[in-house]
Amino acid sequence: MIESKIPINLIRGTVYFKEFSFYEYKNICKMLISDDIYDIDKCFETILARIEASFSLNIIEKFECLVNIRNSILGKELILNLDERRVTFDLSSQLLNLIEEAEFTFGDCDFKTPCFFMHSSIQHAAADYLYSYKGRDISNATLDEKLQILNTLDLSIIKLASEVERIREQNKISILNDIVDINIYDTNILYFLKNIITSDLMDLYSFEYQILRHLNLKGNDLQYYTYPELKIKINMLMKEKEEKQNSSNSRSIE
Amino acid sequence: MSEITSLIEEIKKSKKNIQVFVPSIGSTVTLNPITLAQQSKIIETVSGDFEIANNPILALLEFNSITFNIIKNNVVEYQPIFNTIDRVNFIIALKSYLDREVVVDDVKFDLPEILKRNQTLEYLIQDDMLASGDISIEVSVPSLETDNIVNNLLLRKYKTSNSQNKKLLSDVYIFEALKFIDKISIGNHSQIIKKDIKSLNLLREIDIMTLKPVFDYINRVRELEETYAKNTVDSNILDLTPDIFIS
Numbered sequence: 448m449i450e451s452k453i454p455i456n457l458i459r460g461t462v463y464f465k466e467f468s469f470y471e472y473k474n475i476c477k478m479l480i481s482d483d484i485y486d487i488d489k490c491f492e493t494i495l496a497r498i499e500a501s502f503s504l505n506i507i508e509k510f511e512c513l514v515n516i517r518n519s520i521l522g523k524e525l526i527l528n529l530d531e532r533r534v535t536f537d538l539s540s541q542l543l544n545l546i547e548e549a550e551f552t553f554g555d556c557d558f559k560t561p562c563f564f565m566h567s568s569i570q571h572a573a574a575d576y577l578y579s580y581k582g583r584d585i586s587n588a589t590l591d592e593k594l595q596i597l598n599t600l601d602l603s604i605i606k607l608a609s610e611v612e613r614i615r616e617q618n619k620i621s622i623l624n625d626i627v628d629i630n631i632y633d634t635n636i637l638y639f640l641k642n643i644i645t646s647d648l649m650d651l652y653s654f655e656y657q658i659l660r661h662l663n664l665k666g667n668d669l670q671y672y673t674y675p676e677l678k679i680k681i682n683m684l685m686k687e688k689e690e691k692q693n694s695s696n697s698r699s700i701e
Numbered sequence: 702m703s704e705i706t707s708l709i710e711e712i713k714k715s716k717k718n719i720q721v722f723v724p725s726i727g728s729t730v731t732l733n734p735i736t737l738a739q740q741s742k743i744i745e746t747v748s749g750d751f752e753i754a755n756n757p758i759l760a761l762l763e764f765n766s767i768t769f770n771i772i773k774n775n776v777v778e779y780q781p782i783f784n785t786i787d788r789v790n791f792i793i794a795l796k797s798y799l800d801r802e803v804v805v806d807d808v809k810f811d812l813p814e815i816l817k818r819n820q821t822l823e824y825l826i827q828d829d830m831l832a833s834g835d836i837s838i839e840v841s842v843p844s845l846e847t848d849n850i851v852n853n854l855l856l857r858k859y860k861t862s863n864s865q866n867k868k869l870l871s872d873v874y875i876f877e878a879l880k881f882i883d884k885i886s887i888g889n890h891s892q893i894i895k896k897d898i899k900s901l902n903l904l905r906e907i908d909i910m911t912l913k914p915v916f917d918y919i920n921r922v923r924e925l926e927e928t929y930a931k932n933t934v935d936s937n938i939l940d941l942t943p944d945i946f947i948s
Contacts, residue, residue, distance in 0.1 A: 570741040580708065592705040594738070599712045601734035603799040604741055605947060 452499070455515045457508050458544075462500035464516060469677055470669040472520055472646075473655070479645045487637045488565045503587060505560045506631055507546045510640070514542045517644045520674050525643060527623065534624075538643065541622050546631050549614045554602060555581045558610070563590075564637055573597055573607040657681060718777070721794040722820045723787045724929065725842070731777040732791065734798040739771050740946055747943040757942075758869055759859060762852045764943040768792055769849040784842040786826070786922065789929040790819055792941050803945060805937075814933045826925050828883075831914040836887050836907075840918050843880040850896045851880045878904055878915050881922070 452463040467475070478490040494516060495509055504512065518538060525536045548560045561575035574593035578586050580600075585593065615632040622629055629639050658664055658677050661684055672680075719732040746767055747760050765788075772791045773779050783791075796803065797812035804810070828841040843851070855876045859869060879901050882894045894900045904912070930939045939945070 568741055568745060570737050573737065580712075583708065585705065585708065588705045592709075595709055596705070596712065598736040598738050599709055599716065601716070601736060601798065604737050604744065606799075607737075 453515075453519055455498075455512055457504075457511060459502055459508070460500075462498050462504070462508075462512065464498050464512065466673050467494075467497075467516070467520060468670050469655070469658075469672055469674045472674050473648075473651050473669075476645045476648055476651060479641050480648070484634055484637055485565065487641050488634075491564070491637065491640065503562055505548070505562050506564055506636075507548060507560055509562075509564070510546070510631055510636065511543055513640050513644065514538060517640075521644075521646065522675075525623075527626075529624075529626065536623050545620060545622075546618070549618060549632070550578070551610050551614070553607060553610060554600065556597075556600070556602070557582075558607075559586070560631075565634055569604055569608050570594060570597065572611055573602075573604065576607075576611060654678075654681075719794050719798055721790055722816065723783060723790065724819070724822070724824045725782065725784050725787050726780070727824065732772075732794055733775040733777065735771060735775065735795045735946075739767075739775075740799075743767050743943055743946050747947070756869070758873060759856065761942055762856050766849055766852050766856065768795075769845050769852075771795065772845060781846050782844055784844050785848050786824075786842060786926050786929060788845060788848075789926050789941060790816060792945065793819075793930070793939070796945055799946075803939065803948070805940065805944075805948070808932065808935070808937045810932050810937070810939045811934075815930075815939070818933050819929050822928060824925075826922055829918060831918060833911045833914050836885060836911055838882055838912075838915055839884040839886075840881045840915055841883055842922050847896055848880055851876050854896070854898065854901070874916075875901060875904055877919055878912055881915060881919055 451466045453466060454461050454463055475490065475494065478493075479487060481487065491509070491513060495504065495512060498504065498512055523537055523539045525538050525541075527534050527536065550557060550559045552558070556577060557579040558573075558576035559578040561572070563575050566572035566575060571590060571594065574590050574597055577588075577593045577597060578584070580596060585596065588596070611632075615630065618632050619628050619630045621627070627639070629636055654677070655669065658669070658681060659666065662677075662680055664672075669677075717734070719734060720729050721732045722729050743764065746763055768788065768791070772783070772788065775795070776783070776791070793812050793815055797816060801813060802809055802811055826842055828839070831838045831840055855872060858872070879894065879896060882904070884894060885892050885903075885907075892903070894903070927938050930941060931937070932939065
């Protein structure tokens, strides 16, 4: 079967993701009910595992992929109520191609934007930032291998941690007319992503009920259609009904 | 061999180690530098536990327990006779590999200078037989092993039970005595003091005045430890607490 794979253009190259069905999106929203940051991170890593890429994604690329995936499901607009009026923001222009990679050098090591939003310890965070040793690219090494390298080098973890903290402090970005600050290096970015990706579950259940009732679909069919596709189908049905209604009204007037 | 494994091997080959003078044996041993994981362990253990983070005594005991394992692991030819006075040099040497200088409350400590000076200090302590009335008590500077066993007894008590922290300070005194006392003799009867709760309960039965010479000996050892941690340019003492690796 040929699957629908959507391209995402990142600075380092194009990556692809297989579209999420309505059924999958509903499950994502269920997983994101939790406010536990570890659960949220785990859910996003599950989503990102669907990305086909020839390189390991760093957190900037992961962020951009998640925004693109979100836009493919919900559209690129984000509507907010500001000062009692509805304001529409274009998330593609607000969030993409905005964040630049950070880097620093410490001893013989170069450190760059890491690959994970969450770290279980300071040493894991330092290992995740490790990019090269004496100019030798080790970005494809596993976290455990990078940790072994750092441990063999006997660096000061406090100095490394303060560099990591400096990067975190310097990378705050104001978006959406300066009403929201985001920071890719702060774990709170996961809550921001959660907020823009999730939909209200009751709305999804209600939509699902309407789909099953009016489109003559079965529960299993929801695995084959995406949320936007189902929206288009239900809109077509509504339009068809409206046209029938209009024609019967015009006949009764005649 | 993978590329990463060979890189690690390459780094290991070029790795430097530290020569540190051990006062109790009067000679130098080789010490491997403190690793990232070991530093991380100190920070996470001391700051990650609420009970420990808010209690300087427990934090110090935990720190001494972690540094014991680091020293045992990193000294190339570790000897069980290394004692708490030697620990001062070991900790300063581990830190000096990361930073030549430590600044505490605007006071600068030049660590290599302190280590250099410590080689010239006279090691003024030895095992002793203390007499108190008709009781004689054999004491010695606790080895790092002994210090660690007793510290863990105390830590276990305060970490696993709801023992009131008010009692901690008084407990520290009796646990300290347990570290230093090797044997108690009354007349012809002698009792070896093992480092366990049974011996601790025995010490609790002894009147405090009888133990006074022991506490005087402990004070002499602690003063000697401070001498090894003293600044080379003034009389400030470098506190060997977790902060030395956190700041």
